[in-house]
Amino acid sequence: MLIRFAVTNLLSFKERVEFTMIASSERIHPHHVYRTASRNHPNLVRAAVVYGANSAGKSNFVQAIKTLRQMVVRTWSPETLLPIKRFKLNPSYIQIPSEFEIEFRTQGINYLYSVSATPNVILQERLATTTNSGEKLLFHRTTDSDRKVSVEWGRSFEQIPSKDKQFLDFVCQGTRPNQLFLRESIERNMDYFRDPYMWFRKSLSIIEPTATYRALESRLETDEAFRNFLARVMNVAGTGITDIQMHDVDIHAVEDLPQTILEEIRENMTSDRSVSLRNNLGLRLFITQGADELRAAKLMTIHRDQESATEVSFDINEESDGTQRLFDLVPMLYDLMAEDKQESVYIVDEIGRSLHPHLTGLIFNLHLDEAYRNQSSQLIATTHETNLLDLSSLRRDEIWFVEKRNDGSSDLYSLVDFQPRYDKDVQHDYLLGRYGGIPFIGNVHRLRLPTSKHQEV
Template structure:
């Protein structure tokens, strides 16, 4: 469960900005659009958040920042070597910011325990890393490291000041020796099976799921082939979307069954591989040895009970996107994870986007407190019957810097048209176009 995420000096974010999933005290749709925060009496966490803003205002950068933090945690110990660089880009439109590190901080709940994890780093080095835990309701600093080679009283060879709290059990000093300037203690601890920190690591690895605008994945097709029950859930979603599909069939197709032009490309690639490996000693690869998944959408005929199969590649872009989204969508709901979607409305009808968003705000469907954060330009979702004001967020450029703020700050009236107010610029976060002359 995400509580809040903060970012500073990353791409268009110069100053610290925070996205909070903590619900306000407003009672409107509180029991449908939020759920009680574990181990607290009064606080609730929101089930979803939507982010609006003009093009290039920073919407995508916010989700990208969360994904960047996830990737660094997951890969810094296992995939990076000494000298490798982090995928970090500071705010470049200020001479001082270009020289300063980037900061990420996330507060989340995993297995009923609240954690606060933070990083300060540039592309070459981690400057700070810390983790606080609240296993009994009070903060415990489990570990921290700070790069401070200029401290005259500090003699450590690696330039870091380390601190471990009594709440963190198990091996620490041995794991610390594996940590590089460009790796994380949290990542190495998980790699060495530290019980407490592996649970924290797994939250980053499995609970943060991002779908980009150009998302294309065979995941849904593979799951449908392996799990018939899951496939039926996907089919039910497609049927309810009223796009004319009655069923899905998945089959394995050999490369030899593909059109000749595709087979020719495959044969040319395998010939190049064979020539460049082991002086032609590599056995020649045959197209019949390779298979791909074929996806067919079944459409019922108008004048009979028969069905006509159509290749998924011949369906509309919106249908293909909905099918690809279905797998991650259903998994997140089942496992109570966080799903981030950049441009939810790409190729999807507004009614369908609305229906998908409502799923997360329906406690009868979202039984495991999954959360959804997405960006969109679809103003039909600006509806007080769909979202509470604290679920609606905006990004706006101020002197080239992204500012992130919630509609809740404007305290809109109960009967106020949020869509009209936004398009009129009442809440900001829209482009100011004085006419386009060509």
């Protein structure tokens, strides 16, 4: 689970800003809080929404977390620049490294991981375990201006065999300047830091506004419980869909599917592989290896004819943009609610894109249902959907704002800072600008085009 995240000098964040999921002392909606058995670990809220005007920095908040995740999970070739984009509206900040700090919980242990980097080099990388009483260092790697690497190991590594310690030193000091040691240790088959690495790779998921869920067709083909859940959500959401099916099709008859792509799939396909893809018309296909030829199935939605009560099949591209968006978000909801799925953290940029406000609310309501209070899963989303700004639905510590400062940088803060009463109309006050995070419209009369009567000669 995410505990907190801080970033400095990245994109529109010039000064350090910090986002936290640590629960405050307020008592409303106690089932929104994941409570730990140990007093050494903080209780965490299971959801958060981030509001802000266009270009205020909401998407940059998501991109900042995505940047750190990319740096951790990817292997970077020596000549590749890291995806570090520093604050550009102050020339002095172009020379200052970007800094990340993230604290998270996985497998019952809290980790604090910090990185300082430029596009060319990792200047500092530090991993520690934490409790409410302090932290214990695991490793601290630094690179000086001459690209010389030094490393400090925590006390727990004083007990390992000297041969293993020498190998750790060798790998850490031999890690490329633009590569994180956390990733390099996994490449070298070390298990010391596998749990924190796997949190970035498996538990942390980021969904951007135009992202599609690539494994949808595969899960529909192989997971009946998931297919039934998807159909139920579509029905409850009022889409008119009563069922979801995969229909076999002749792969050669699929329109707008280039032969070159088919040949590439055919060359790389094996009996234990599958491929999900979309053609340019929006059809979603699931391709496997048949006995003699590639087998293709396409995603179909089922509606019911009201007069004859017969079932009518629709291609997915015949559904509305909002329905198609819902198809890509429901797998996230399924994972957040699944009892056997642990430590899921989903961060969604513009969760309400193409969705009716009631559907955005439905996603949060299902995730935060009291029946799932013990699920170690979190949903964090940026949005403009103000219907969620209601203290009967969310806690104050679950509502955040991003606002553009006068110097063009972004600030990030919580509704907790304002301490509104529980009976306050938070949505109304937000739209009035009392919490910031809204656009301030200038003189609209200046936008009027001149008429011929008033045009200057």
